[in-house]
Amino acid sequence: MSIELRPLAPADLPAVVELNNAAYPAVPIFDLRQMADLVSHTTQAVVAVRDGTVLGFLIAIGPDSAYDSENYVYFTERAETAGTRCLYVDRIVLAEEARGAGLGRRLYETVFALAEEKGLGEVTCEVNIEPPNPESLAFHARMGFERVGEQSTKGGAFVVALLAAPVGTTP
Numbered sequence: 001m002s003i004e005l006r007p008l009a010p011a012d013l014p015a016v017v018e019l020n021n022a023a024y025p026a027v028p029i030f031d032l033r034q035m036a037d038l039v040s041h042t043t044q045a046v047v048a049v050r051d052g053t054v055l056g057f058l059i060a061i062g063p064d065s066a067y068d069s070e071n072y073v074y075f076t077e078r079a080e081t082a083g084t085r086c087l088y089v090d091r092i093v094l095a096e097e098a099r100g101a102g103l104g105r106r107l108y109e110t111v112f113a114l115a116e117e118k119g120l121g122e123v124t125c126e127v128n129i130e131p132p133n134p135e136s137l138a139f140h141a142r143m144g145f146e147r148v149g150e151q152s153t154k155g156g157a158f159v160v161a162l163l164a165a166p167v168g169t170t171p
Contacts, residue, residue, distance in 0.1 A: 008045035015054035056094035084121030130159035
């Protein structure tokens with residue numbers, strides 16, 4: 001059976017939390033309450049499902065949200081000076097068995113399409129460089145993302161590359 005992309009539903013949250021936490025340290029560990037709070041800020045939350053099993057998800061937050069993530073704040077401030085608004089990908093997580101089959105690209109295609117529909121100029125995200133996440137950096141480079149900054153987060157526990165890709169130019 002093929003993999004279906006659909007909006008994240010409240011019933012998906014336990015599976016999303018499980019996938020999220022299995023991906024640590026690439027993404028922070030969250031409990032159900034924290035994930036529900038994050039999802040409450042989203043402009044787009046998509047799950048990839050095969051045979052009723054969530055294999056991946058992507059959470060994106062648009063401009064003008066009250067979301068207070070250090071990385072979202074960076075991109076919000078950058079947008080004010082650069083004059084381009086963005087759709088921020090807070091996280092994308094795939095189950096181990098779903099990697100390498102184009103699913104990450106499919107999830108990002110939904111984000112770029114929404115950004116274009118909303119007239120936004122960029123899609124932004126961050127990827128850990130400490131601890132290193134070279135696979136994610138390579139994936140994002142293939143998707144057209146370029147490094148626009150770097151910052152220490154979570155009280156110095158992580159260093160992230162801040163990435164942006166213009167809307168309308170996704171490979």
